[in-house]
Amino acid sequence: TQLLEQSPQFLSIQEGENLTVYCNSSSVFSSLQWYRQEPGEGPVLLVTVVTGGEVKKLKRLTFQFGDARKDSSLHITAAQPGDTGLYLCAGDSGTYKYIFGTGTRLKVLA
Amino acid sequence: GAVVSQHPSWVICKSGTSVKIECRSLDFQATTMFWYRQFPKQSLMLMATSNEGSKATYEQGVEKDKFLINHASLTLSTLTVTSAHPEDSSFYICSAITSTGQGFETFGSGTRLTVV
Numbered sequence: 350t351q352l353l354e355q356s357p358q359f360l361s362i363q364e365g366e367n368l369t370v371y372c373n374s375s376s377v378f379s380s381l382q383w384y385r386q387e388p389g390e391g392p393v394l395l396v397t398v399v400t401g402g403e404v405k406k407l408k409r410l411t412f413q414f415g416d417a418r419k420d421s422s423l424h425i426t427a428a429q430p431g432d433t434g435l436y437l438c439a440g441d442s443g444t445y446k447y448i449f450g451t452g453t454r455l456k457v458l459a
Numbered sequence: 460g461a462v463v464s465q466h467p468s469w470v471i472c473k474s475g476t477s478v479k480i481e482c483r484s485l486d487f488q489a490t491t492m493f494w495y496r497q498f499p500k501q502s503l504m505l506m507a508t509s510n511e512g513s514k515a516t517y518e519q520g521v522e523k524d525k526f527l528i529n530h531a532s533l534t535l536s537t538l539t540v541t542s543a544h545p546e547d548s549s550f551y552i553c554s555a556i557t558s559t560g561q562g563f564e565t566f567g568s569g570t571r572l573t574v575v
Contacts, residue, residue: 382564389550389569389571390568390569391465391552391566391567391568391569392503392552392566393566394564394565397564437502437503439503445491445556446493446505446508447493447505447554448505449495449502449503449504449505450502451502452501452502454500
């Protein structure tokens, strides 16, 4: 069974601080995605990474895919209250059937 | 871009009744749709994969007789929770893709089911 473990599970930080969320697995994924989900809504795609070692930036968010395509990280610089939400990674083993990570609930305090 | 619509967004039903949730692809033909369940403060768990015109494939531990999935057209899949019980209360989310995988990153807005 493929598992994607995210850490930390919960994170509460002050506005302006930096943070990193990790997504780890023992399985190799052909691609990996990061989503943010607000309460009562479906997840919204932030980024897709497909190449081992790939780094993508989205404003204050930096995403990295591990060289072996088994892990990924999301780094947020100067977090803002609007970044609050549930962050989910999801891996595709090649069939578009996505396995979701355990989730990281982020709260940014003003 | 790909848009997936879910209806209803929330529903409350009595224990023992059945509830139908619809998932529609609005601007593309979805050969495959995925149904997920999300319990409070937890991640999404894949329930089943439905392919247009064929039977759905259920994940281990998901009762196919309880969660009936119909994917009768390229733009519509339905999930019916039969004889619902309070433990079925959850957030149900769908996603849809074309035969070439287009739209794989797009999810419906979810349906919150509460069984009382």
